[in-house]
Amino acid sequence: MKFRLEWKYKLKNNQKVHCSSEWISGMNAIQMGEELEAGGKASELYFYDEKGTSWILKEMKKLVVEIEEDPHEVTVYFDGGFNRESNQAGIGVVIYFKQGKKKYRIRANELIEEMDTNNEAEYAAFYYALNILEDLGVRHLPCEFKGDSQGLLKQLEGEWPCYEEVLNQWLDRIEEKIKALDLKPVYKVIPRKDNKEADKLATQALEGKEVFSKMLIL
Template identity: 65%
Template sequence: MKYKIEWNYQLKKNQNVWFTSDWLDSELALETGEEIEKSGKTLDLSYYDEKGVSWTTKELKQLLVEVEEEPHDITIYFDGGFNKDTLEAGLGVVIFYKQGKKKYRIRANQLIHEMDTNNEAEYAAFHFALNLLEELGVQHMSCEFKGDSQVVLKQLEGEWPCYEENLNRWLDRIEKKIKDLGIHPKFSPVPRQENKEADKLASQALEGKNVNSRMLII
C-alpha cells in the first residue's frame, strides 16, 4: 500500500501552508512523517492510503506492525501467449512482495487449452495471478498489476468496453475473485520490454516447461 502525507506547516503566527507529498511506500511514508513532526512546526499531519482512508502517525505505525508478517507492497507482472494452431495459451506471472523485513519474488507459469484469442490468454493470465495471490494468503491489500496488453488492462479498469461474450465471462470471474480477496487493484500498462520476464514464462509454458519458484531477493 502507498500513502500520501498531508500536513499544515506553521510559518509565522497565523500563517500556515498546506503540503502534500508524492505517493510513498508505507515504510518511507512513516519515516518521512516522523521527521516532519520532529520539526515542531507541523499541525494536522495525516497519511492517506490509496483507498482514501486517513491515518495518524500512531495508527499507521500500529498498522505496519500488524501487517509486517503478511505479504504486502505487492506488484504483479502477467502475460499470456497464444498458439493459434493448437488453441493453447501459456500463462506467465511474476510477483514481487515484502514479508517481514524481506523481499521475495514468485515466478510461475501454466499451460491451458481451448483458448480462442490472445486477449483471452491475457485474461486467463490475470486470473492465474489472482489464484497465486490467494495461495499466498493475500487479503485486503493494495496490488499493482502490470502487463503489456493495454486493451485488457483498460477493460479491467472499466475505461474501455468489452463486447466479446467469452471475455466478459473472464471479466466476471476476475471481478468476483478480486472482491473475494478484498484487494485494491491498480492497473498499469507497461512496454513489452518491461514485461519480458512474464512473457518468457508464458513462452516456456507453451514449450511444455513448467516453472513455479519462490526466491528471496537479496
C-alpha cells in the same frame, strides 16, 4: 504501500494552516510524524493511505509493523500464449513483492486445455495471477499489473469496451476477484520486449514444462 500526512501548522498568531506531505513510505511517514509532534507546531496530525483510510500516529506505528510481515509493494507481469492446432493455452506470471525487508520473485505457469484465442489466454493469465496473490495473502493493497495485452488492460481501466461474450465473462471473474481481495490495481501496458519473462513461462507451459518457484532476490 505509500502514505500521506495531513496536519494543522500553528502560526505565532494562533492561526492554523492546513499542510500536506507528498506520498512517502510508511517508515518515513512515521519519522516525519514524530518530528512534527516533537516540534510542538503541529496538531490534528493524520496519516492517509492510497485508499483514503486514516490513522493517528500511534495507530500508524502498529500498522507499519503489521504491513512489514505481509506481502506488499506488489508488481505482477502476465502473458498468455496460444496453440491454434491443439487449442491449448500457456499462461505465465511473474510476481515481485516485499515481505519484511526482503524482496521476492514468484515465477509460475500453467497449461490450459480448450481455449479459443490468444486473447482469452491473456485474460486467463491475469486471473491466474490473482489466484496466486490470494494464496499469498495479498489483500487491501495497491498492486501494479504489467502486460503487453493493451486490450485487456484498457478494458479493466474502463477505457475500452469489450464486445466478446467469452472475454466479458473473464472480465467479470477478474473484477469480482479484485473486489473480493480489495485491491487497488494500477494497470500499465508495456512493450512485448519488457514482458519476456512472463512470455517465456507461457511458452514453457505449452511445451509441457511446469514452473512454480519463489526466490529471494534481495
